[in-house]
Amino acid sequence: GLRLWMARGNRIEGNTFERVRDLTFANSPDNRIAGNRLRDGRYGMHFVFSPRARVERNDLARTSTGIVVLYSPGLVVRGNRVVDAREAGGGGLAFKESGEALVEDNEIVHCSVGLSANAPLNEDLTLTVRGNRFAHNTVGLWFYGEQGGHRIVDNRFQWNLTTVAVSGTGTASANVWLGNH
Helix, strand or coil, X not given: CEEEECCCCCEEECCEEECCCCEEEECCCCCEEECCEEECXXXXXXXXXXXXXXXXXXXXXXXXXXXXXXXXXXXXXXXXEEECCCCCCCEEEEEECCCCEEEECCEEECCCEEEEEECCCCHHHCXXXXXXXXXXXXXXXXXXXXXXXXXXXXXXXXXXXXXXXXXXXXXXXXXXXXXXX
């Protein structure tokens, strides 16, 4: 659908992408992806070594994975809607080694996993997950690794089969949980 490589400061706004493989941002910092609609793709959006992107008000449906963020710190993922990311290895939002990120006011519905994130190795790699709605997912949040430390604040968990799953001892308990319901 779209591939940016070594591209800084672009604005991808107000587009419709249907039946495309994915939107890929590689080695591309400081981009804004807002108000787009994506249907029936593989990855909705895939960020690799692309820090400080702003991903806002996008509507993604029927993809293997909604938004994947790898080695890309400082992202703002706000006000997006991700629906029906149901593939076994997929999910709504996935973060790996991409801390200092804000995941706020998103709606993640009917996905295999609402949000998956590795445990941060230090405080600089934590996520703030605030004000999101996780509903009708197989797993609402999944944390993997041996540590923890994300900030999980004021989220709504509704009708998920499992609210939180972990693959390492202490992973979820090391997170800061405030005002979730």
